[in-house]
Amino acid sequence: MAFHIPTLRNVVRLGKCIPTRCNVNIQSVRHLNLLEYQSKTLLEKYNVTVQKFIVADNIDDTNCLSAKLKAGEYVVKAQILAGGRGLGVFDSGFKGGVHLTKDPVKAKNLVAEMLNRRLITKQTPKDGIPVNHVMVAESVDILRETYLCILMDREYNGPVIIASPAGGMDIEDVAHKTPELIKTLPVDIFEGVTDAMANDLAEFLLFKGDLKKKAVDAVQVEINPFVETPQGQVVSVDAKIGFDDNAKFRQQEIFSMEDTTECDPREVEANKYNLNYIGMDGNIGCLVNGAGLAMATMDIIQLYGASPANFLDVGGTVQEQQVLQAFQILTSDKNVKAILVNVFGGIVNCATIAAGIVGACKRIELKVPLIVRLEGTNVDAAKQILKDSGLPIQSASDLDDAAKKAVASI
Amino acid sequence: MSVLVNKDSKVIVQGFTGNEGTYHASQMIEYGTQVKDAVVKTGADVSIIFVPPAFAADAIMEAAEAGIKVIVCITEGIPTKDMILVKKYIADKDCRLIGPNCPGIITADEAKIGIMPGFIFKKGGVGIVSKSGTLTYEAVDQVVKAGLGITTAIGIGGDPIIGTPTKEAVKLLMNDPETKGIVMIGEIGGGMEAEAAYWIKKNGTKPVVGFIAGQTAPPGRRMGHAGAIVGGR
Numbered sequence: 316m317a318f319h320i321p322t323l324r325n326v327v328r329l330g331k332c333i334p335t336r337c338n339v340n341i342q343s344v345r346h347l348n349l350l351e352y353q354s355k356t357l358l359e360k361y362n363v364t365v366q367k368f369i370v371a372d373n374i375d376d377t378n379c380l381s382a383k384l385k386a387g388e389y390v391v392k393a394q395i396l397a398g399g400r401g402l403g404v405f406d407s408g409f410k411g412g413v414h415l416t417k418d419p420v421k422a423k424n425l426v427a428e429m430l431n432r433r434l435i436t437k438q439t440p441k442d443g444i445p446v447n448h449v450m451v452a453e454s455v456d457i458l459r460e461t462y463l464c465i466l467m468d469r470e471y472n473g474p475v476i477i478a479s480p481a482g483g484m485d486i487e488d489v490a491h492k493t494p495e496l497i498k499t500l501p502v503d504i505f506e507g508v509t510d511a512m513a514n515d516l517a518e519f520l521l522f523k524g525d526l527k528k529k530a531v532d533a534v535q536v537e538i539n540p541f542v543e544t545p546q547g548q549v550v551s552v553d554a555k556i557g558f559d560d561n562a563k564f565r566q567q568e569i570f571s572m573e574d575t576t577e578c579d580p581r582e583v584e585a586n587k588y589n590l591n592y593i594g595m596d597g598n599i600g601c602l603v604n605g606a607g608l609a610m611a612t613m614d615i616i617q618l619y620g621a622s623p624a625n626f627l628d629v630g631g632t633v634q635e636q637q638v639l640q641a642f643q644i645l646t647s648d649k650n651v652k653a654i655l656v657n658v659f660g661g662i663v664n665c666a667t668i669a670a671g672i673v674g675a676c677k678r679i680e681l682k683v684p685l686i687v688r689l690e691g692t693n694v695d696a697a698k699q700i701l702k703d704s705g706l707p708i709q710s711a712s713d714l715d716d717a718a719k720k721a722v723a724s725i
Numbered sequence: 726m727s728v729l730v731n732k733d734s735k736v737i738v739q740g741f742t743g744n745e746g747t748y749h750a751s752q753m754i755e756y757g758t759q760v761k762d763a764v765v766k767t768g769a770d771v772s773i774i775f776v777p778p779a780f781a782a783d784a785i786m787e788a789a790e791a792g793i794k795v796i797v798c799i800t801e802g803i804p805t806k807d808m809i810l811v812k813k814y815i816a817d818k819d820c821r822l823i824g825p826n827c828p829g830i831i832t833a834d835e836a837k838i839g840i841m842p843g844f845i846f847k848k849g850g851v852g853i854v855s856k857s858g859t860l861t862y863e864a865v866d867q868v869v870k871a872g873l874g875i876t877t878a879i880g881i882g883g884d885p886i887i888g889t890p891t892k893e894a895v896k897l898l899m900n901d902p903e904t905k906g907i908v909m910i911g912e913i914g915g916g917m918e919a920e921a922a923y924w925i926k927k928n929g930t931k932p933v934v935g936f937i938a939g940q941t942a943p944p945g946r947r948m949g950h951a952g953a954i955v956g957g958r
Contacts, residue, residue, distance in 0.1 A: 469885040469915045469952065473809045504809045532806055560947070562804040564779060591949050595941075606883060606949025607857020607912055610938035617941045626942070628949040631840075631858075659859045659866070661828070661842040690866060691842055713870075714863060 350394045352450045353572050354554040365551050368452035370394070377426050377451065381419040386453035388417045391425040393434050394448040403436035405429065406443055412436065415454055422451055455550050460540030461520045462486055465502075467534045467559075474502040478516050483540035532562030532569075581625070581644055588640040590629060597622025598652040599721050600645035600683075602638070604629050604663045612657045615718040621725060624651045631662040638671025639678060646679055652725040656687045657717055665689045665697035673704040684709065684724035688717035728852070728877045728897045728904075729795055729821070732835040735767055737793075739784045740775030740800075749775070749799075749840050773829065773838050774798040782807035785822060789815045796888070797838045798824035808886040815888075822888025826950065828858040828880040839880060841865075849874015850905035852898030854891060856883050856912045856950065860938060864908055876904045883950025885915060892921040899931060906932045913939035914952040 349357070355365040369384050371377050380389075393400055393412035400412030409428045416422050426449045433443035460483030468475040479497045481489045489496055498519045502508055520541070535557035542550045563570045585592030591606070595613075599621050603609035606628045613623035625648070627641060645654055658668045672687060688711035689697050701708050709724070711717030730736075738750045753773075772793045776784040781800040788796045796815075803825050815822060823830055829839010833848040845862055847869045855861040861880055868875065879894045881887055891911060898904045911918035918937055925933050942948045 467805050467809065467885070469917075472812050472886055504806075504813055532804055534805055559805045561778065561802045562806070565804070593943070593946050593948065595943060603859075605857060605859025607855070607860030607910070607938050608863055610912060610942060610948055611857075611860050611863070611936075613941040614938060623941055626946075626948055659862045661859065661862055662840060691845070691862065713867075 348396050349556055349558075349569075349572055350396060350448060351392065351553065352394055352448060354556045355551070357556065357569070358551055358554055363551055364549060365554070366390075366452040366455050368450050371426050371430065371449045371451060372447065374423070374427050374430060377423040380422055380451065384451060384453060388415060388454035389419065389422040390415050390452050390454040391422055391429070392450045392452065393429045393446045394450055395434055395436075395439070395444045395446060397436055397438035397444060399436035399438045400434065403434045403439070403443075405446075406433040406435065412446075426451065455542060455548075455552060456545050457483075457540070457542050457552070458545045459543045460484075460552075461542070462489070462539045463516075463520070463541040464535065464537040464539070465533075466536070466557075468501075471501045473504050476500040476502060476508070476512075476516065478520055480520050482542070486539065532559045532566050533557060534559050581648060584644055585627075585641075588637055590627060590637060590641055590644070592641075592644065593626040594648075595623055595625055596650060597624045598650055598725055600624045600627075600648060600651040600654040602627050602629060602641050602645065602654065602656045602658075604631065604633065604658045604660065604668075608657065608659060612655065612714070612718070615714060616655065616721065619718050619722040621653075621722040624648055629658075629663075633663060633667070633671075635667055635671035635674055638668060639675040642672075642675035642679060642681075646681065646683070651683060653684045653686065653721050654681075655717060655721040656685070656689075657714060658689050658691070660689070660691035660693065660697075663691070664693050665691060666693045666700060669697035669700035672708070673700060673706065676704070676706050676708075681706075684721075686711055686717055686721045686724065688712070688714060728832070728901045729823070729830050729879065730771060730832050730836045730838050730877075734771045734795075734836050734838070735769040736771045736773060736836075736838060737767075737769045738773050738775065739788065740777070740781075749773075752840075752843070753837050769793065771795045771838055772797070774800060774825075776800060778802035778804070781825065782811050785811050785825075786814050789818045789820045789822075792819075794820050795830075795838070796820055796822045797827070797829050798822065798882075798888070799827060799829060799840060800824070801826040801884075803884070805884075805886055808884065812886060812888070823879065824882040824884075824888060826884045827882030827887075828861060830877060830879050831875075832877045833875045841878065841880070845869065846878070847874040848876075850876060850903065852876045852901065852904035852907045853878040853910070854894040854898065854907065855880055855910035856891075856952070857910060857938065858883075860910055864910055864936075868908065876901060883912065883952055885952035887952075890920070891917040892924050895921050895925060895933070899925075899929060904931065907934070909933055909935040911935065911937040912950060912952070913937065913942050913948065914950070 352370045359365050391414045403412040404410050412434045414425050429446050429449045434446050435443035462479040462482035464477045477499050481496045533556050537555045538551045540552050542552045579594040581594045599616050601612050603612050609628045616623050686709045711720050772788040774784045781803045828841045831837045831841050833846045845866050851868050851873050881889050881894050898907050
């Protein structure tokens, strides 16, 4: 029995081949990521049928398994945020992050093989991801697998349901090869899913199903496979839910479930100081104000032949202290061979950035070339601060000049 | 002439109580905009919103209901679901929403409804449409240093659901007699720029220069702006 676990995949654009009017993007996004058991707990809370399961954080959690979880067959699944678990290998050599067994004692042994080991799959970094939780679930007989996804689509400006009777496989392949097997239904945000729509979908999926949209500020709920069992049940066998980061303030409970063990440590650090940072693996560290300008800075670095080490938007309210913290993160990245600061101050006062840079250079022994381009509010005072510091900072006259100098310096 | 706002626009500021609101309102007055404090009393036709994310959607709908014609929402961080409700709500009202998560609109030498630094602008014939804030300033700066000037710069915002998509903003400038050329600045995320490009190809009457930031962005990551995330093919 194959368990297809969709996770960090590419988007598919369902273009003109769809017999409806929408162009829809199915996005696998790294907003808040929940582990499978967290997603299923959430779905269960809102009355979506999922398999019965327990979660083991340590081996004792599997004591008296047959009493805790009555099942004819157990499926044991390592809980990590990447896909490809079934074909993965643990660092101990043990093969497979998903196993089936009818014997509760064997199930316990399987959990022991997985817990606190690192699982390496096609979608994880080379040294794998630590497995801190293992799910033991009632194995479900699968008669058929279908696909169901609800997401917030920007072209339609609202929620859209995507369904296909061809579930349990790569939905992008289905969209590509057999687009007539995909139905896209926009949902009016005020009306919600009507009975007529639900029936329509159920028929398209070739069974009587039921799905409700819930008030959790999700931007995507993808259920693949959405299964019909021989016993006449409808079960969500795997679920991936994406949440709107902008809704964090009113979804404390959901966001508190976030597990940062798999996140880039540079990013976890940056988050502490409210720095909008995304780690990449290039050689020029960037510090910019504004997301668009930050992206453009990364682009122009590549244009001139080097590679950005990170995205960093310090934002409009940045203070000197944050500039220091940003520098600390950039300089602790051993791939960084030069640092490029590009600030166009509107709200941001260039002098604050300049003072922050000087402060940072004095605190950290800067071992890589530093190129600074400042423009906008209070730029003359800022340039003077840099000059007076006596530090070996290369000044750039504009973005083009800054990028060229940065690339030339490495 | 300019589009959307000019020296005769009457503006109210929603969300005055925060520091940002007060600072920018005074900057706007200095630049030449007239700011009033109630629609009924004053016949205001433009509103700028600095209200924090939890309440901003309500503020937008309130402005629309009050008869405001141009609503500029600066606020970053409004939940997607709220914006979906807003768009539905204002669809049948006679108003235009710019933003959210945008730097606003500026018509050079006439009026500023937003937070863009006025001093970089010079009056001329180039219209600007942009999802970004500081990248807009960069573009304006380059245009002015190249010896040209700006008619109106429209910051449409970086969220996935916005009031005026790229194509609509480009249309406004394409139909403005004072605008001789257009700079269109986009970002990864969604198909707005492509849609605008198709429209321009068919209907454009002026030269348009386009740039999309984020070619080097890793797929699947949200690059700062809520809407800036790479899709598939």
